[in-house]
Amino acid sequence: MEKSALQIARAAYQPKLPKGLQGNVSVKEGVPTQSVADQEEIKKLFPNTYGMPLIEFVPGEAQSYAPFNVGVILSGGQAPGGHNVICGLFDGIKRLNPESKLYGFILGPGGLVDHKYMELTADIIDQYRNTGGFDMIGSGRTKLEKEEQFEKGLEIIKELGIKAIVIIGGDDSNTNACVLAEYYAAKKCGVQVIGCPKTIDGDLKNEQIETSFGFDTACKTYAEVIGNIQRDANSARKYWHFIKLMGRSASHIALECALQCQPNVCIVSEEVEAKNQTLDDIVTYIAQVVADRAADGNNFGTVLIPEGLIEFIPAMKALIAELNDLLATPEGAALAKDQQREWILNKLSAANKAVYESLPLGVAAQLTMERDPHGNVQVSLIETEKLLSEMVANKLAAWKKEGKFNGKFSALHHFFGYEGRCAAPSNYDADYCYALGTSAAMLMANGKTGYMAIVKNTTAPAAEWIAGGVPITMMMNMEKRNGEMKPVIKKALVRLDGAPFKEFASRRNQWARETCFVYPGPIQYFGPTEVCDQATKTLQLEQAK
Known part of the structure; x- marks a missing residue:
């Protein structure tokens, strides 16, 4: 791989780690947690991964760890720092036992289902330290939601002797990570699943996650x-x-x-x-x-x-919600583009019909374009x-x-x-992501599953950052997706x-x-x-x- 002068200089940068992750690490557990809303429904859906405590890593005594193999997946849109999460994960498991191996699944969650992977060796890892992009293993938007996907993934997990999977993604990807963790825990497969908070949009944050990387x-x-x-x-x-x-x-x-x-x-x-x-x-x-x-x-x-x-203009939001529901029906999904407008006008409620008719034809047409994987209008278009x-x-x-x-x-x-999704990570993101990857390694080494790696207090110098893990169920509520109520991580909007x-x-x-x-x-x-x-x-x- 050809490297720019900046990339050569950046490769030598050693990301800073919180004190709790610098040497021997021990686990400090908090009190049991509960979901942000809909506690009974979430608890029922996740009986094996609900109510777990918050985790904090603190300096501890030396311990020996058996070798353990790990799989890593980059899911969803790119965000600067993803490579450093993988580097932190690699260095973390090798520090615990040099015999441990890291496998990268190619082009996102689909790589797990389709058994496409590569072993990530030191030679590969070293080429990508402190670089932007997800090109080490690529990313994808396959949703891990179906039992046959979980089972197909389990085949390659067993074949490679993988003990834990790390899913690096946004709120939907981490929701899927939690569903996967629950499934493998319920079946006693001996496979842990850990998430890492990624999205440049910044909407994956809460009391436990200060910011999403990138x-x-x-x-x-x-x-x-x-x-x-x-x-x-x-x-x-x-x-x-x-x-x-x-x-x-x-x-x-x-x-x-x-x-x-x-x-x-x-x-x-x-x-x-x-x-x-x-x-x-x-x-x-x-x-x-x-x-x-x-x-x-x-x-x-x-x-x-x-x-x-x-989508935030109330009249437009109401229109788009009704359009999403209409176009999700078998009849709506099967419509030819030239038939859409007339069919929609006949089906819309009076208030939404008035808004739809008032829009320039070009904008109205853009509102009925192909939906994204979640059934939402693609607003970027x-x-x-x-x-x-x-x-x-x-x-x-x-x-x-x-x-x-x-x-x-x-x-x-x-x-x-x-333009911003694959930039070379700032020192903040380089450090933050490396610490997230190291935290993920420690969560796995301590037998945790259904957790997201977290790093807090990040406006202080890096040595004073606090690393640990949060149960993914703690961040969940029930929301309507594609016409059905589903457990999802609550999005963080701008607070007025x-x-x-x-x-x-x-x-x-x-x-x-x-x-x-x-x-x-x-x-x-x-x-x-x-x-x-x-x-x-x-x-x-x-x-x-």
Whole structure:
């Protein structure tokens, strides 16, 4: 593999570990746990993995461990740091017993079912230390949900003498990890399953999980480019840049980038929903900011938009929910594209029909495109940034006729998604992921299953981080998926009463009118700690540090 100068230099970086994982490790167990909601239903579904205690790793006495073979799976979308989880896992099991082996299942959970794997040796591992991407073994979106998949996986697990599987993924992948852990525990297969929290969207977090890995690096990557665009806008002084950012279910990325870059406008989906705002409310708000800046002679600016915004506008959310249910029926699923619109209009409730008919044909068509594996509309394919800028242009044109707007409005559009998913991990993510992988190794060595590896107190220096594990059932509730109630990990949305949003809300009026742009620049890997090892603004504000 050809390596860049940065990759060669980064390969030598030794990730920092919490004190509790640095030498001999012992387990400190907390009190029994329960799920965040629907306790009776979750307990009934997971009798073997419910109510387990929280785990913390602390310095301990030397112990000897028999060799144990481990399988690792990367599941779902890429996130910076995934390779370091695998490196931490590899180093962790080899430290406990050099005879232990690590097998990587190729292209995600499907690799387990289809028996596609490779042994991950030191030669392979060393090529990927501190690198971005998931290309060591690839990722996939196969859902581990069916008994025949579990049984097919068990065949190769037994053949390779694997004692534990680590699934590195987001909320759905970790839900599946918990289902798999329960299945193997119920059948007394002797196979442990451990999860690791990954998603750049930042919506896999709670009291136990401070942040999902990759969020830090992705936000810093996007913030660099947003800063560059803002500097260009401030230089040319003639364009409004509408920038859509990753984040289907939550606006964490948009909010973090706003805190880092101080744009003129940042829409937060959760606020739109809480205030019951319409599409016109959002358009009017943006148009007013444009008009106010134009009055000061500033016909330029930036607008940040979360990709999932359309689903948070209450009227649109209701429409999409009904569309999801209609298109999940056998009749709806079998419809040809040219028959969809008429069939949908005949089936929709009156309120949703009115909203559907009011939409431009292109946007209405985008709402009925092929669903994702969870049966949800693929919001990343809906060009919300163009929809908003066109509607803002129309409103400003109307205001111009009324003498309310005398400026110029010219819009450019951007969508930053894939650009941030495989960046070389920041020092924070490199350290965090390596510690997660090491924690996963220790959870397995101590016979745990149905746990997610966690690392806390991460705004402190890495030595003071606290590593351990949380029972996955603790984070679950029951939600409707594809028309059925299913146990899932509760998604973390932007909290409007949380410190990050409050900080943003207290400053956005000034940012809207004045040019307060900040230009974060590229991620720094070498240099002073205060430049290289900073956690996100979100995490610093949440922990008041």
